Amino acid sequence: MLQPGQTIGILGGGQLARMLAMAAAPYGLHCHIFAPRGDNPAFEVAQAHTEAAYDDFDALARFAAAVDVITYEFENVPAATAAFLQARKPVRPGPKALAVTQDRLSEKEFLQAAGLPLAGFAAIDSLSDLKAALARLGLPAVLKTRRMGYDGKGQAIIRSMDEAEAALAGLGGGDCVLEAFVPFGREVSVIAARGLDGQVRAFDVCENQHRHHILSKTLLPATLGTTASGLALDYAARIGQNLDYVGVFTVEYFVVGTGADEHVLVNEIAPRVHNSGHWTIEGAQTSQFAQHIRAIAGWPLGSTTRLGRVEMDNLVGDEAAAWRDIIGQDGAHLHLYGKAEIRNGRKMGHVTRIFPEKTA
Numbered sequence: 410m411l412q413p414g415q416t417i418g419i420l421g422g423g424q425l426a427r428m429l430a431m432a433a434a435p436y437g438l439h440c441h442i443f444a445p446r447g448d449n450p451a452f453e454v455a456q457a458h459t460e461a462a463y464d465d466f467d468a469l470a471r472f473a474a475a476v477d478v479i480t481y482e483f484e485n486v487p488a489a490t491a492a493f494l495q496a497r498k499p500v501r502p503g504p505k506a507l508a509v510t511q512d513r514l515s516e517k518e519f520l521q522a523a524g525l526p527l528a529g530f531a532a533i534d535s536l537s538d539l540k541a542a543l544a545r546l547g548l549p550a551v552l553k554t555r556r557m558g559y560d561g562k563g564q565a566i567i568r569s570m571d572e573a574e575a576a577l578a579g580l581g582g583g584d585c586v587l588e589a590f591v592p593f594g595r596e597v598s599v600i601a602a603r604g605l606d607g608q609v610r611a612f613d614v615c616e617n618q619h620r621h622h623i624l625s626k627t628l629l630p631a632t633l634g635t636t637a638s639g640l641a642l643d644y645a646a647r648i649g650q651n652l653d654y655v656g657v658f659t660v661e662y663f664v665v666g667t668g669a670d671e672h673v674l675v676n677e678i679a680p681r682v683h684n685s686g687h688w689t690i691e692g693a694q695t696s697q698f699a700q701h702i703r704a705i706a707g708w709p710l711g712s713t714t715r716l717g718r719v720e721m722d723n724l725v726g727d728e729a730a731a732w733r734d735i736i737g738q739d740g741a742h743l744h745l746y747g748k749a750e751i752r753n754g755r756k757m758g759h760v761t762r763i764f765p766e767k768t769a
């Protein structure tokens with residue numbers, strides 16, 4: 410169990426690491442950020458930072474010596490980096506979470522083995538694999554790279570057999586997964602935490618709207634029946650247990666069917682705090698960032714009770730220019746990430762509004 414005054418090491422220097430460091434401070438914990446050269450907005454809110462590449466093992470050794478526990482803000486931590494650090498200090502969440510979630514194929518196989526519902530899929534390493542899988546799963550279908558995809562990057566929708574060859578070539582010719590197209594009504598997510606003692610606590614189900622494949626808006630309560638919502642929470646708990654997970658993680662779902670047929674299919678798992686959980690900073694008793702710090706410190710998890718109806722809007726690219734209007738609005742909680750350069754599609758900040766609900 411960490412003691413106040415000890416130090417958390419965080420791999421990655423973006424807004425998630427920044428908000429983790431800000432959540433550690435009230436607990437008297439220090440953060441040391443490790444990130445490669447670039448725009449690292451987390452550096453300015455942390456006690457210490459190391460600017461070095463993830464394969465700079467001398468720098469990693471010094472970093473490990475300076476911290477008491479290590480976590481990360483992104484799932485693509487190279488396996489060799491994680492193994493090197495793991496040999497020196499506890500890395501939470503552990504290696505299984507990284508190995509499973511870095512690769513869409515192993516993630517889907519893990520979900521299937523856990524008995525959770527997901528879209529039909531097939532491993533694709535050649536055009537003949539792809540044609541056979543399209544014949545089995547049907548059209549349209551979505552081809553995705555196994556690794557390094559995010560915000561819709563590394564994927565292509567295939568609407569006819571004629572498009573198969575170009576789609577596969579565009580994604581590198583192999584190391585892909587084909588997924589059946591899901592005619593979903595909505596997308597929702599569950600942010601949950603699992604403590605060192607195995608306790609799981611989840612926040613309420615979030616409803617997420619995307620624009621150009623980037624999260625645009627999160628709303629709570631989600632428009633979802635109690636059965637489907639209960640299943641989404643149960644599946645998340647099962648994922649946490651089966652990954653032997655410590656920390657906050659996110660499960661994204663597609664909602665399909667209506668009325669009595671409404672149910673959820675798992676889309677993907679993120680082994681980290683998540684954009685759809687930013688509302689918890691003002692909208693829940695404990696924020697997702699504070700919850701992650703508690704979990705990896707070996708501390709009791711906090712209450713996930715929601716404080717009202719929630720609207721969270723991302724400020725992407727130029728939208729951040731609206732900060733002047735937003736800051737003048739009563740009850741608008743503005744977060745700007747301190748990024749040096751506005752770029753198209755770049756997450757620059759977010760704004761959360763909480764509307765207290767009447768209690769009976």
Ligand code: AMP
Pocket residue numbers: 528551558559560561562588589590591592593596619622661676677
């Ligand atoms: P992903 O990176 O896998 O979360 O995909 C990004 C977005 O693409 C999702 O949030 C969906 O809006 C869409 N998408 C991904 N996979 C599918 C699918 N199998 N069927 C329908 N839409 C999908």
